[in-house]
Amino acid sequence: MTGALLVGTALIGLAAALAGAAAPVRFRIGLSTALTIGACGFGLIVGADVLRSGHPAEVHTSALMPLSGFSLALDRFGALFVVITAVVGICAMIFRVGYTGHGLSSRTASCILPLFVTTLLLIPAASNVTTFLFLWELMAVTSLFLVLTDHAHRSEVQVAGQWYAVMTQFGAAALILGLVLLATRSGSQSFAVIAVKSSHLPVWVRSTAFALALVGFGSKAGAVPLHVWLPRAHPEAPGPVSALMSAAMVNLGVYGIVRVGMGLLGGGPTWWWLLVMAVGALSAMFGSLHSATSKDLKRLLAYSTTDNVGLMLLGVGASGLFASTGHRTLALVALVAALLHVVFHAVFKGSLFLSASSVQQATGSTDLDGLGGLLNRMPVSGTVFLVGGLAIAALPPFCGFVSEWLLLQSMLHGLPSSDVTIAVAMPIGVGVLALTGGLTAFTFAKAIGIGLLGLPRTERAEQATEVRPSMWTGAGVLATLCLVFGVAPFLVLPAVVDAAGNVTRLHLTEPLNHGWQIGLPGVRGMLAPGLLALGLVICGALVCLARRLVERSPVRLAEAWGCGRELQTARMEYTATSFGEPLTRVFEDVLNPSHDIDVSHIAESRYYTEAAVIHTSLDDAFERRVYRPADRGLQRWGAIARRIPNGSVHRYLAFGLVALIIVLVVLA
Amino acid sequence: MAAISLLQVILVVLGGPLLLGLMRKVRCRMEGRIGPPIRQPLLDLRKLARRERTRPEHASWVFPLAPVVLVASSLVIVIIAPLLATDPAFGWSADLFAVVFLLLLGSVFLALGGLDTGTAFGGMGASRAMTIGALAEPALLVAILALSVPARSSNLPAIITRSLAHPAWLATPQRVLALVAFVIVIIAEAGRLPVDNPTTHLELTMIHEAMILEYAGPDLALVKLGESMRLVVLFTLLANLFVPWGIATAPGPSHLAIALVATAGKVALLGAALAAFEVTVAKLRLFRVPELMAGAFVLAILAVLSALVVP
Numbered sequence: 001m002t003g004a005l006l007v008g009t010a011l012i013g014l015a016a017a018l019a020g021a022a023a024p025v026r027f028r029i030g031l032s033t034a035l036t037i038g039a040c041g042f043g044l045i046v047g048a049d050v051l052r053s054g055h056p057a058e059v060h061t062s063a064l065m066p067l068s069g070f071s072l073a074l075d076r077f078g079a080l081f082v083v084i085t086a087v088v089g090i091c092a093m094i095f096r097v098g099y100t101g102h103g104l105s106s107r108t109a110s111c112i113l114p115l116f117v118t119t120l121l122l123i124p125a126a127s128n129v130t131t132f133l134f135l136w137e138l139m140a141v142t143s144l145f146l147v148l149t150d151h152a153h154r155s156e157v158q159v160a161g162q163w164y165a166v167m168t169q170f171g172a173a174a175l176i177l178g179l180v181l182l183a184t185r186s187g188s189q190s191f192a193v194i195a196v197k198s199s200h201l202p203v204w205v206r207s208t209a210f211a212l213a214l215v216g217f218g219s220k221a222g223a224v225p226l227h228v229w230l231p232r233a234h235p236e237a238p239g240p241v242s243a244l245m246s247a248a249m250v251n252l253g254v255y256g257i258v259r260v261g262m263g264l265l266g267g268g269p270t271w272w273w274l275l276v277m278a279v280g281a282l283s284a285m286f287g288s289l290h291s292a293t294s295k296d297l298k299r300l301l302a303y304s305t306t307d308n309v310g311l312m313l314l315g316v317g318a319s320g321l322f323a324s325t326g327h328r329t330l331a332l333v334a335l336v337a338a339l340l341h342v343v344f345h346a347v348f349k350g351s352l353f354l355s356a357s358s359v360q361q362a363t364g365s366t367d368l369d370g371l372g373g374l375l376n377r378m379p380v381s382g383t384v385f386l387v388g389g390l391a392i393a394a395l396p397p398f399c400g401f402v403s404e405w406l407l408l409q410s411m412l413h414g415l416p417s418s419d420v421t422i423a424v425a426m427p428i429g430v431g432v433l434a435l436t437g438g439l440t441a442f443t444f445a446k447a448i449g450i451g452l453l454g455l456p457r458t459e460r461a462e463q464a465t466e467v468r469p470s471m472w473t474g475a476g477v478l479a480t481l482c483l484v485f486g487v488a489p490f491l492v493l494p495a496v497v498d499a500a501g502n503v504t505r506l507h508l509t510e511p512l513n514h515g516w517q518i519g520l521p522g523v524r525g526m527l528a529p530g531l532l533a534l535g536l537v538i539c540g541a542l543v544c545l546a547r548r549l550v551e552r553s554p555v556r557l558a559e560a561w562g563c564g565r566e567l568q569t570a571r572m573e574y575t576a577t578s579f580g581e582p583l584t585r586v587f588e589d590v591l592n593p594s595h596d597i598d599v600s601h602i603a604e605s606r607y608y609t610e611a612a613v614i615h616t617s618l619d620d621a622f623e624r625r626v627y628r629p630a631d632r633g634l635q636r637w638g639a640i641a642r643r644i645p646n647g648s649v650h651r652y653l654a655f656g657l658v659a660l661i662i663v664l665v666v667l668a
Numbered sequence: 669m670a671a672i673s674l675l676q677v678i679l680v681v682l683g684g685p686l687l688l689g690l691m692r693k694v695r696c697r698m699e700g701r702i703g704p705p706i707r708q709p710l711l712d713l714r715k716l717a718r719r720e721r722t723r724p725e726h727a728s729w730v731f732p733l734a735p736v737v738l739v740a741s742s743l744v745i746v747i748i749a750p751l752l753a754t755d756p757a758f759g760w761s762a763d764l765f766a767v768v769f770l771l772l773l774g775s776v777f778l779a780l781g782g783l784d785t786g787t788a789f790g791g792m793g794a795s796r797a798m799t800i801g802a803l804a805e806p807a808l809l810v811a812i813l814a815l816s817v818p819a820r821s822s823n824l825p826a827i828i829t830r831s832l833a834h835p836a837w838l839a840t841p842q843r844v845l846a847l848v849a850f851v852i853v854i855i856a857e858a859g860r861l862p863v864d865n866p867t868t869h870l871e872l873t874m875i876h877e878a879m880i881l882e883y884a885g886p887d888l889a890l891v892k893l894g895e896s897m898r899l900v901v902l903f904t905l906l907a908n909l910f911v912p913w914g915i916a917t918a919p920g921p922s923h924l925a926i927a928l929v930a931t932a933g934k935v936a937l938l939g940a941a942l943a944a945f946e947v948t949v950a951k952l953r954l955f956r957v958p959e960l961m962a963g964a965f966v967l968a969i970l971a972v973l974s975a976l977v978v979p
Contacts, residue, residue, distance in 0.1 A: 292802070372786070373726060373728075373786070375728040375729075375730065376726075376728045382728075386730075390773075390776070393772075393776060394769060394772075395769060395772060395773045395776060396766065396769055396770060396773060401769055405763070405765055405766065405769075408765055408809070408822075409765075409822070411813075412813055412816050412817065412822060413820070415813075415817045415972070415975075415976070423973075423976045424973075427810060427813060427969055427972040427973065428969075430809055430810055430813050431806050431809075431810050431965065431969065433809070434805045434806035434807075434808070434809035434810060435802075435805065435806040437772075437805055437809070438801060438802030438803065438804070438805030438806065439802050441772055441775075441776055441798065441801065441802060441805075442798040442799065442801070442802040444776075445776050445779045445780060445783070445794065445798045446795075446798075448780060448783075449779060449780050449782075449783030449784070449791075449794060450783065450791075452728075453727075453728055453730055453731075453780060453783045453784040453786070454726065454783055454784060454785070454786035454790075454791075455726050455786035517761070523820065523821050523823075524760075524820075524821045524823055524826045525760055525761075525762075525763055525821045525822065525823020525824075525825070525826050526760055526761060526763075526823075527761065527763055527766060528758065528760075528761035531758060531761055532744060532761070532766065532770070535743075535744040535747060535748070536737075536740050536741065536744055539739070539740035539741075539743040539744055539747075540736050540737065540740035542740075542743075543736045543739045543740050543743070543890065544736055547736070547886045547887075547890065550717040550718070550886055551721060551885075551886055552718060552720070553720050553721075554721075555721045555722065555723050555732070556720055556721070556722045556723070557722070557723055557724075557725050558722040558723065558724065558725070558884075559724070559725065560724040560725075560726075560785050560786060560787045560790075560882055561787065561789070561881055561882065562787060562788075563871065568724075568725075568726075568786065568787065570786070572787060572788045573786050573787070573788065573791060574783070574788060574790070574791020574792060574794075574795060575791075578791065578792075578795065579791060579794070579795040580795075581795070582795060582796060582799040582954065582955070583799050583802070585955060586799070586803070586955070586958045
C-alpha cells in the first residue's frame with residue numbers, strides 16, 4: 001500500500017514536469033505547481049505513515065534500470081527527511097504561485113522544478129547504490145539548472161553556476177568512489193546487504209568509504225571547506241529554489257553522512273566522529289562569523305546554513321563519539337538533537353528564505369544597506385522574517401531553542417567522562433555552540449533591525465508594498481510551525497526519536513518528552529518550552545496592562561533625537577556594514593576585510609572633494625587560500641598541456657606509439 | 669510553590685531599583701559626595717510612569733514591544749529561578765541554559781528597539797551591545813557547563829542543592845575559575861564599568877544608553893525596571909550558585925525570612941563591591957572588551973578541564 005504511494009509520488013512528480021514542459025502557457029504554472037504539491041502530498045502521507053507504523057514502504061522493479069534494478073525502501077529514518085522535504089516543498093510551491101522573479105516561469109524551469117522536488121522526495125528512499133547515485137545525480141543536475149535560470153540577465157549567475165557545478169560534481173565523484181568501493185567489497189548493491197556485511201570489511205575499506213562519503217555529502221551539505229558554492233548559488237537562485245536547496249537539499253548531506261556512517265557501516269572508530277565534529281565546529285564558527293558580517297540578505301542566509309549544518313554535524317559527531325565509547329543513551333540523544341535541528345532548521349530557514357525572496361521581489365534587492373522600514377510596508381512578510389530570525393537565534397518560545405538546548409544537554413552529560421577524548425571534545429563543542437549562538441543572535445538582530453526596521457534607505461524600499469497572498473501564505477505556514485514546534489516540541493520529538501533509533505539500532509529506556517516537557521533519562525530537571533511560552537505571554541500581557549493603566553495620554557509620535565539636526569534621514573542610519581564593523585574588527589584575522597577609498601577632487605582646487613566612494617569587501621578565507629591557488633595551478637597546468645597538441649598528425653602518431661610501448665612494457 | 673514565586677517577583681521588582689540606588693550611593697560616598705537617597709530610582713520610575721510616551725515617526729510595532737519583552741522575560745526568570753528558596757513554582761523547569769536564552773531574548777529585543785528608531789545612535793548602541801553580547805555568550809555557557817558537570821544537571825535548584833550538600837566542592841579550583849568568568853560576564857551583560865558606563869552623557873561613548881535613547885515615559889520606566897531586575901537576578905544567581913548558604917531549602921515562613929535577609933545581604937554586598945570597583949576603574953576602549961571576554965572564556969574552559977582533574 002505505502003509502496004504504491006511511493007510510486008504515486010514519483011509518477012505525479014513526472015506528470016508535473018511534463019505539464020511544465022508541455023502545457024499551454026496559461027495553465028503551465030498552475031498545473032505543474034498543483035501536481036508538484038500533489039507529489040509532496042503523497043510524499044507527506046507515505047512518510048508520515050512509515051514514521052507512525054515503522055513498516056518500510058518498498059518498491060522494487062528491475063525493468064527501469066539494468067543489472068541492479070530500481071529499488072526504493074523507505075524506513076523511519078528516511079521517512080523523516082521525506083516529511084521535511086514534503087512540507088518545505090508544499091510551502092515553496094504555494095509561494096511560487098505568486099513569485100514572478102528570476103525567470104522561474106519559463107518552460108525549462110517549470111519542467112525542472114518538479115523533477116528537482118521529486119528527486120528530493122525519493123532520495124531518502126533509495127535502497128541500493130545505483131538507485132541512490134542515479135537520483136543523487138539527477139538532483140545535482142536539476143538543481144544546477146535551477147540555479148542557472150536567470151543566467152541570461154546577470155553574469156553573477158553564470159559564475160555561481162560554475163562554482164556550484166564544480167563543487168557538486170566533485171562531491172558526486174567522491175560519493176561514487178565511496179559507495180562503489182563499499183558495494184564491490186561487500187558483493188552487493190543493496191543497502192540492506194551492505195549494512196550486514198560491512199562489519200567484516202577490512203578497516204581501510206571502511207575508513208576510506210567513510211572519508212569519501214564525508215567529502216561527498218559534506219559538499220552537498222555545505223560544510224567547510226566545501227561550502228564555497230552556498231554563498232554564491234543561494235543569492236542567485238530563484239526564491240523557492242534557494243528555499244528548497246537550503247531547507248531540503250542540504251539536509252540530504254546530513255542524511256547521507258548518518259546513513260553511511262551509522263547505518264551502512266554501523267558506526268566506527270573514534271577518529272571518524274572526531275573528524276565529523278571538527279568539520280562541524282569549523283563550519284559552525286566560520287559560517288556564523290561570515291553571516292554576521294555579510295550585508296547581502298541571501299548571502300547571509302546561505303552562510304547561516306553552513307553554520308547550522310555545522311551544528312547538525314556537531315551533534316552527529318558527538319553521537320558517533322558516544323556510541324564508539326559505549327555511551328549508548330547519550331549517542332541516541334545527541335543524534336536526536338542533531339535530527340531535531342535538521343527539522344527545525346528546515347522550518348525556519350525555509351520561512352527566512354521565502355520571506356527574503358518576498359523582500360527581493362518587493363524592493364528589487366537583497367542588499368541590506370539598501371533596505372529598511374519594511375515591517376511597516378510589508379507587515380506579513382516582515383513578521384514572517386522576524387519570527388524565522390528569532391527562531392534561528394534560538395530564542396524562546398521558538399523552535400531553534402529546543403534543539404540547541406537538547407544538543408547542549410547531550411554534550412553536558414557526556415561529562416564527567418573517563419574517556420579523555422570526550423572530556424576534551426565536549427567543552428570545546430559547547431564553546432563552539434555558544435559562540436555561534438551569540439553570533440547568530442547578532443546576525444539576525446542585524447538582518448531584522450537593518451532590513452525591516454528603521455527608515456527605508458532607497459526609493460525602492462520606500463515604495464515597497466506587501467507581496468501577493470500566496471507568497472506570504474507559503475512563508476507564513478513555515479513561520480507558524482516555528483512557533484508551534486517551539487511551544488509544543490512533543491509534536492515532532494517522538495518521531496525524531498524513532499527515526500534516530502531506526503538508523504542507529506539503539507533505543508531509549510524512557511521517552512525524552514514527558515507530555516509537554518523534555519528531559520533526559522535519569523537527569524533531574526527538565527525543559528518546559530510550553531510553560532516558558534505561556535509565562536512570556538502572561539507576563540507580557542500583564543506588563544502591557546500595567547503600562548496601559550499608568551499611561552495618562554496616548555502615544556505621541558515624535559521626531560527622533562539627532563543631536564539637534566532638524567531632519568531625520570536614512571543617511572544618518574546605521575547600515576549593515578556599520579553594524580557589523582565592530583565584529584569585523586574583532587575577527588580581522590579571519591575575515592581579512594579590505595577597503596579602498598576613491599576620492600575625486602573638484603577641478604579648480606585639490607582642497608575640495610567632489611565625491612568620495614568607498615569599496616569594502618570581505619573575503620572567504622577558504623576561497624582565497626585554497627580555491628584560488630588551486631584554480632591558478634589548474635590553469636597553469638592547462639596552459640602547459642595545451643602546448644602539446646599542436647595539430648601535427650605526426651606528433652599524435654608518435655604519442656600513440658609511445659603509449660603502446662609503455663603499455664606493452666607494463667604488461668610484460 | 670506559588671507563594672515563593674510571588675514573593676520573589678515583588679522583591680525583585682522593588683529590590684532592583686533599590687540596588688541601583690545603593691550602588692549609586694556607595695559610589696557617591698566614595699567620591700566624596702552625599703548622593704541621592706537609595707530609594708531615588710524608585711521615585712524616578714514613578715515619575716517616568718506619569719510622563720508621556722513618545723514613539724519615533726518611522727518606528728514599527730517592535731519599538732513599543734521591546735520594553736515589554738525585556739520585562740516579561742525577566743519576570744519569567746524571576747518566577748522560576750531559585751532566588752529565595754530551592755523550590756519556587758516550576759523550579760524543575762529552571763534550567764540554567766533556558767535562563768541564559770531568556771536573557772538573550774530581552775537583549776535582542778532591546779537591540780531591535782534601538783534599530784527601529786532609525787537613528788545613528790540607536791544603531792550604534794545596538795551594534796555595540798550585540799557585539800559584546802555575542803562575545804560574552806561563550807564564556808557564560810562554558811562557565812555554566814563547569815557548574816553543571818558535577819551536579820549532572822543544568823537545573824538551577826539541582827546545582828544549588830548539590831552545593832549545599834557538598835560544601836567542600838565550593839572551594840575547588842574549578843569553582844573559583846568559573847566564578848571569575850561569571851563575574852566578568854555579568855559585568856558585561858549588565859553593562860557596568862569597565863565594559864559600559866551607565867552614567868555617561870556623551871552619545872558617542874554610549875552602548876546601552878544609546879540603544880534606549882528614544883524611549884520616554886512608561887516605556888523608559890519599563891526599560892529601567894527591566895535592567896535593574898536583570899541585575900538583581902544575575903547577582904542573586906551568582907550569590908546562590910557560589911555561596912548558597914541562607915537559601916530556604918524547606919517550606920515555612922521562618923526559613924523564608926532567613927533566606928530573605930541572607931539574600932538581600934549577599935546581593936547588597938555584591939552591589940556595594942561592584943560600585944566600589946567601578947570607582948577605581950575607567951571604561952575600557954570598546955575594542956579592548958573582546959580581550960576581556962576571551963579571557964573569561966579561557967577561564968571557563970580551564971574550569972571545565974580542571975573539573976576533570978579535581979573531581
